[in-house]
Amino acid sequence: MRTGAGFVLATTNPNKAREIRQIFSSAGIGAELAERPGWVPEVEETEATLLGNALLKARALVEATGRPAIAEDTGLEVEALGGAPGVRSARYAGEPPDEQANVDKVLDELSGLDEPDRRAARFVTVAVACWPDGHEVVAEGAVQGRLAHRRRGRGGFGYDPVFVPDEGDGRTFAEMEEAEPGAKHALSHRGRAFRALAAAISGDH
Numbered sequence: 001m002r003t004g005a006g007f008v009l010a011t012t013n014p015n016k017a018r019e020i021r022q023i024f025s026s027a028g029i030g031a032e033l034a035e036r037p038g039w040v041p042e043v044e045e046t047e048a049t050l051l052g053n054a055l056l057k058a059r060a061l062v063e064a065t066g067r068p069a070i071a072e073d074t075g076l077e078v079e080a081l082g083g084a085p086g087v088r089s090a091r092y093a094g095e096p097p098d099e100q101a102n103v104d105k106v107l108d109e110l111s112g113l114d115e116p117d118r119r120a121a122r123f124v125t126v127a128v129a130c131w132p133d134g135h136e137v138v139a140e141g142a143v144q145g146r147l148a149h150r151r152r153g154r155g156g157f158g159y160d161p162v163f164v165p166d167e168g169d170g171r172t173f174a175e176m177e178e179a180e181p182g183a184k185h186a187l188s189h190r191g192r193a194f195r196a197l198a199a200a201i202s203g204d205h
């Protein structure tokens with residue numbers, strides 16, 4: 001078991017940090033997840049893959065703090081857009097990152113595609129844990145769904161108002177989160193990735 005000392009979390013996105021803590025606590029993982037210290041600089045996400053960026057962030061944090069670290073990278077892959085925005089999801093509409101503009105851009109690009117099958121998309125999260133001794137654990141989670149024609153719901157963040165998971169009841173992730181915070185984790189990319197990461201960490205000797 002490698003959870004003893006706890007971890008430093010690479011993300012400074014409060015939505016992601018809250019979700020990761022919710023998922024770990026419902027998975028029964030009591031590991032402390034500390035915030036990234038303010039003096040650790042932000043890592044530029046220069047890699048071409050979610051895994052590359054997640055490792056970049058976690059390794060830099062281990063290097064800076066000397067403590068075990070957890071990082072993740074997430075992308076929305078829209079089938080009709082050839083997998084875009086993918087690894088560029090945060091900056092799809094340009095710099096600086098703007099979640100409203102990103103959603104507008106995706107909706108715009110899908111305008112005219114009305115059959116549900118042509119609006120297929122998936123969220124993918126790659127989560128990694130890295131230790132000072134060089135040990136690394138990687139886990140991935142994905143959820144298949146489709147993009148709604150307009151925003152629905154006020155919960156969640158990012159692309160949640162337009163993402164309808166196939167395994168759900170027709171609500172967007174934002175509608176599910178508005179009704180009950182944490183509800184999306186049973187199905188979500190992040191829920192799946194971090195439950196798998198927690199299981200891998202717990203089974204590690």
Ligand code: IMP
Nearest residue numbers: 072073074075089090099157158159160
């Ligand atoms: P990154 O992993 O911080 O690079 O985030 C990629 C982009 O996807 C950002 O615009 C986030 O707002 C968005 N995003 C990440 N996770 C989720 C999620 O669970 N739901 C909706 N959007 C998300």
